[in-house]
Amino acid sequence: MDIFLQQLINGLVVGSIYALIALGYTMVYGIMQLINFAHGEIVMIGAMVTITCINLLVGAGVQLPGPALLLVGLMMAIPVSMFLGYSIEKIAYQPLRKAPRLAPLITAIGVSIVLQQAAMLIWGRNYRPFPQILPSEVHIIGGAAITDLQIAIIALALLLMGGLFFMIEKTKLGRAMRATSQNPEVAKLMGVNVNTIVSMTFVIGSALGAMAGVMVAANYDQAHAYMGFMIGLKAFTAAVLGGIGNIGGAVLGGILLGVIESLGSGYLGDLTGGVLGSHYKDIFAFVVLIIVLVFRPSGLLGERVAERA
Amino acid sequence: MSTLLEVKDLKVAYGGIHAVKGIDLEVKQGELVALIGANGAGKTTTLKTLMGMVKPAGGEIVFDGKSTTKLAAHDYVKQGLVMVPEGRGIFSRLTVEENLLMGAYSRNDKADILHDMERVYHLFPRLKERYKQLAGTLSGGEQQMVAIGRAMLSRPKLLLLDEPSMGLAPIIVQKIFEIIKMIAAEGVTMLLVEQNAKLALQTADRGYVMESGKVTFSDKASALLANEKVQQAYLGE
Ligand SMILES: Nc1ncnc2c1ncn2[C@@H]1O[C@H](COP(=O)(O)OP(=O)(O)O)[C@@H](O)[C@H]1O
Ligand SMILES: [Mg+2]
Numbered sequence: 001m002d003i004f005l006q007q008l009i010n011g012l013v014v015g016s017i018y019a020l021i022a023l024g025y026t027m028v029y030g031i032m033q034l035i036n037f038a039h040g041e042i043v044m045i046g047a048m049v050t051i052t053c054i055n056l057l058v059g060a061g062v063q064l065p066g067p068a069l070l071l072v073g074l075m076m077a078i079p080v081s082m083f084l085g086y087s088i089e090k091i092a093y094q095p096l097r098k099a100p101r102l103a104p105l106i107t108a109i110g111v112s113i114v115l116q117q118a119a120m121l122i123w124g125r126n127y128r129p130f131p132q133i134l135p136s137e138v139h140i141i142g143g144a145a146i147t148d149l150q151i152a153i154i155a156l157a158l159l160l161m162g163g164l165f166f167m168i169e170k171t172k173l174g175r176a177m178r179a180t181s182q183n184p185e186v187a188k189l190m191g192v193n194v195n196t197i198v199s200m201t202f203v204i205g206s207a208l209g210a211m212a213g214v215m216v217a218a219n220y221d222q223a224h225a226y227m228g229f230m231i232g233l234k235a236f237t238a239a240v241l242g243g244i245g246n247i248g249g250a251v252l253g254g255i256l257l258g259v260i261e262s263l264g265s266g267y268l269g270d271l272t273g274g275v276l277g278s279h280y281k282d283i284f285a286f287v288v289l290i291i292v293l294v295f296r297p298s299g300l301l302g303e304r305v306a307e308r309a
Numbered sequence: 310m311s312t313l314l315e316v317k318d319l320k321v322a323y324g325g326i327h328a329v330k331g332i333d334l335e336v337k338q339g340e341l342v343a344l345i346g347a348n349g350a351g352k353t354t355t356l357k358t359l360m361g362m363v364k365p366a367g368g369e370i371v372f373d374g375k376s377t378t379k380l381a382a383h384d385y386v387k388q389g390l391v392m393v394p395e396g397r398g399i400f401s402r403l404t405v406e407e408n409l410l411m412g413a414y415s416r417n418d419k420a421d422i423l424h425d426m427e428r429v430y431h432l433f434p435r436l437k438e439r440y441k442q443l444a445g446t447l448s449g450g451e452q453q454m455v456a457i458g459r460a461m462l463s464r465p466k467l468l469l470l471d472e473p474s475m476g477l478a479p480i481i482v483q484k485i486f487e488i489i490k491m492i493a494a495e496g497v498t499m500l501l502v503e504q505n506a507k508l509a510l511q512t513a514d515r516g517y518v519m520e521s522g523k524v525t526f527s528d529k530a531s532a533l534l535a536n537e538k539v540q541q542a543y544l545g546e
Contacts, residue, residue, distance in 0.1 A: 172410075172414070175403070175407055175411065176411070176414060178402065178403060179403060179407075179411050182400045182401065182402055182403070185362065185394075185398070186398040186400070187411070188362070188382045188383050189360060189382075189386065189391075189392055189394065190411045190412060190414045190415070190463065191383050191385075191386040191387060191414045191415030191463075192411075192414055193381075
């Protein structure tokens, strides 16, 4: 088997998931210069709700093909995550819009902990297996394996990112979002309701996050009440790597981070003479984060000069 | 001529700083009114209050027969109150065309918007040449044209201009004032704030002079130009 190609494929799969989640961080940051640390929990809840729904349907004896069951689960999870994202902003961040920047940051961490604990009360502290409902066809290309699921993840992620780009670049809402991120006071003068734009940003980011959560759970065959922490931190790293606030940067950063992590872990054992195994793969994300912060604090595509209004 | 804007005893404070200390202003339909005064006199604060960006501490603002005090900030433009902010306030990473379209954000009449775009491009051929360019890459004068064009796309009943000549070379200032006259000739009512008092009064029908948050003179523009005290303090004569 070709390890390089295999790890590259795995990296692209994980990377496109990171990218989807990173978009949520970067969109919110772009509009209101806030790191929404609760975003990882939105991702987790998306996964948990989907699994619960599928299990309920299967338990009730509903006869549907696997992908259809998954779709129904997603149709439940996406609105739940959207509503949650909307509520978090209204309850926890909006009252602090004019507060010093440390205040909403601390609140964000608080919200994140509350959601984690709530998820643990609802779903327990154990790992939840992802229901075995999806076809597990494996294709071999150039000595590496790729599953239908992996193909579907990459395809859906690309589709969602394309849709988001179109929305941001070509629609009136997207134009208003970009205008608001550049100069909210003037956007208001043009008739933009900044509160609506902020809400839309949270809602869209949360929908992407919910779908990413289901991808994570399906890809690793499990979900967990604490999964949002690590995946959130990785995606946040990806957003910083690409340049936080920059949409293209989030996509680039996510995919790069996925590939670096995957290739790195594939060769970690060889490189360290077996001292560190592939389960140390998480160090790559944070080594990357530190390197970026030291050498290019504004990220790969971020603007180096502070923007003047 | 009917009264479009009536401001009575307007007071505005930033915390303990009283920036506007009870002023009366009136703008009639079709007028071009200048508001002049030294730096820090309270001109920008007055305009921001008219747009709902700053909440007044007292007084009354009646626009087009209605009090504006209960409007949300983003609703002013729908009433026809439009401002070209101090320092232009363009969206630097949006294209020229996108900036103009932002001016039409609260409108839904697609055909009319396109028609108004053409009118703005006719007024500013330079902008038409650069419509796909990021607005932040334009010169100061061109950015001011974007800001004015964008305001035109909001279909103002009353256009508030805050120091449109700020930071521009004299020849560009001339050009901007020609455009202001052209817009006035189209029947747009304007309240023009300027440091360049002479040029403003030469362009306007009437004028107000502000000093430390109060209106100290108000008269026909020609009368203010001839007023000795105004000449000494603001016209450098
Ligand atoms: N955001 C603000 N906070 C506190 N004071 C302000 C603020 N904006 C303006 N001021 C003060 O209010 C006064 C009037 O300012 P301004 O309206 O900008 O004057 P002008 O436009 O005539 O130069 C000045 O003393 C200024 O320092
Ligand atoms: Mg001013």
